[in-house]
Amino acid sequence: MVEQLEMDLPDQLLVVDMTHLIYLDSSGADALRNLLNSCHNKGMRCVFCGLNRQPLGMADRAGLLHLGSEGDVLPHWEASLALAQSPQ
Numbered sequence: 798m799v800e801q802l803e804m805d806l807p808d809q810l811l812v813v814d815m816t817h818l819i820y821l822d823s824s825g826a827d828a829l830r831n832l833l834n835s836c837h838n839k840g841m842r843c844v845f846c847g848l849n850r851q852p853l854g855m856a857d858r859a860g861l862l863h864l865g866s867e868g869d870v871l872p873h874w875e876a877s878l879a880l881a882q883s884p885q
Contacts, residue, residue, distance in 0.1 A: 799828040803835045811836055812877040816847030826859035833861070845870045846877040 802811065813832075829845070836843040848856060848870060856862055862870050871877050
């Protein structure tokens with residue numbers, strides 16, 4: 798599913814809602830890292846929101862929580878929506 802996102806990226810902001818994701822393994826973390834790289838190469842921002850306990854821990858160990866200016870991890874969908882609606 799993540800690979801499909803890479804093939805059809807929006808222009809400015811991608812919000813990935815992970816509320817229903819209960820488990821993230823190393824291959825999933827690698828896929829998310831590739832997605833972040835694709836967003837970075839396109840000059841766009843990527844936001845992950847709603848990470849549950851296990852996926853959040855794996856994302857932290859994989860270095861995905863320290864995304865820099867092109868990426869963010871937000872607690873829930875509403876925060877991501879507010880970010881998307883704010884002027885860039």
